Amino acid sequence: MKKIAILGSTGSIGVSTLDVVDKHPEMFQVVALTAGTNLELLKTQIEKFSPVLVSVLTAEHAAQLDRMLSGKKPQIMHGVEGLIAAATAPDATMVVAAIVGAAGLVPTAAAISAGKDVALANKETLVTAGHLIMDLVQEKGVNLYPVDSEHCAVFQSLVGHRKEDVSRLILTASGGPFWSWSSEKVAGATINDALNHPNWSMGKKISIDSATMMNKGLEVIEARWLFDIPVDRIAVHIHPQSIIHSMVEYLDGSVMAQLGMPDMKGPIAYALTYPARIPAGVKPLDLTSLSGLTFHRPDPLRFPALDLAYQAARSGESMPAVMNAANEIAVEAFLSGRIGFAAIPVAIEKTMELHEPHALRTFEEVLEADRFGRRTARKVLKFEE
Structure with missing residues (x-):
């Protein structure tokens, strides 16, 4: 029985994680959940999974949640103190770090410091503090499992191979809703245009990052730290079908790729159970139904944010x-x-x-x-x- 804490349980990754957990109650127990302001969904999660600790954004939200719950209640905390308490919950053996943005750094670092294995879905933790986090991972002897589909794909494509034989990493990107738009049309995109991702169902912030391709830039920096590969050996290819989730090119010209339907439950389940694999509710990939797999170089005029991320990484x-x-x-x-x-x-x-x-x-x-x-x-x- 693996006991897990989920930081960001009401976001898209948190919801998908709980879906995987729900399919395998004999394997997982939820001990802590954190959320921001979506108290209705958090209430439902509490009633279903019975965590011993939950944390919300503010003291007012904590009081409101307490009034919403009946019967046996978990300990309710709030703010950064609550996030750290959840990340370091004594019973937790793994922490799913799924808080969006730089707010995920402190609780993720706390989890590692407490000796917890981490399933990392918060890319900003490594973007902002990659060297400190990786040093801490090594010092504490914990495992850091990538949950982003691209990094999970690289992780899987490296298994059984020597790091010194790696030529480069190739991160695939859907291109978001604008990969075929002109730069002039992109400049006038509306909020709804930018949120209308063709392949993935994600939260608003990451959807906008996907539309600007900053999300891929953040992933380049994350990959640099996760896999200890110089940033100039990490390429980005637009792959609109989102079937190949990323690749590793080796010195002999071989390319290893991980394929699957665009569904985050796959990489989440792999992170939770590595090296084992379990059914996660992901639809099997039918290769015969695909009309083709295509790849394109990102256009810097349409996606200047990607170049800015590379510049930041080089600086x-x-x-x-x-x-x-x-x-x-x-x-x-x-x-x-x-x-x-x-x-x-x-x-x-x-x-x-x-x-x-x-x-x-x-x-x-x-x-x-x-x-x-x-x-x-x-x-x-x-x-x-």
Whole structure:
């Protein structure tokens, strides 16, 4: 029986994780859940899975959730303290880190420090603090299993092969809703246009990141740390069918790929049970029904955010954390209707230009770089502090 804590249980990854857990009650027990403000869904999850600890965004949300529950209740906490408590729950043997954005860094680091294995769906943790996290993983002797479909595919394509034989990693990208649009048309995209992902059902923030291809840029940086591969040996190919989830090219020209239907329950289940495999409710792939598998190079005019991520990765040090923070502010501004779609990469680039990269030696220094990025992006966008 594997006992798990899920950070971000009401998001798309959290919901899919609980779906996998529900299919195998003999294998998993949920001991802790965290959510933001979706109390109705969290209430349903609590009633179904009976965690001993839950955490929500604020004290007001905690009080409201307490009023919504009846009978035996879990311990209800809130804020960063609650996230850390869930991430370090004594009974938990694995933590699913599925909080969106830089907010996932502190609880994920706490889980690793507490000796928990982590199924990582929060790419910003490695984007902002990759060297610190990987050093901590090694120090504590824990396992870090990638949940992003691309990194899970690379992970599977590396099994049984020597790292020194790897030529490059090839991360595939759906291209989102705009891969075939002109750059002029992309510039005028609406919120609904950007949220209309053709293949994946995801939360709003990651859907916008997919539309700008910043999501793929973040994944490039994440892959650099997960697999200890220089960023210039990590390529991105647009693959609109989302059937090949990523590939590893070896020195002899061989390419290993992982294929499957676009369904996050597959990589989630693999992370939860590695090296075993279990039925996860993913529809089998029927290759005979496919009309073709195609690949394209990303167009930098349509997707400037991808190049910005590569620039941040090459700069290193504090720049990825600042870039990520600026992206979060810009995406939030777009989703609230305060800026247009084309303004997202512009705000990120201007924020990066105003930052002088410096070494990050502690998680507090990472958080300060994140705060700088947010402050600067707001100034660039002329928002009031």
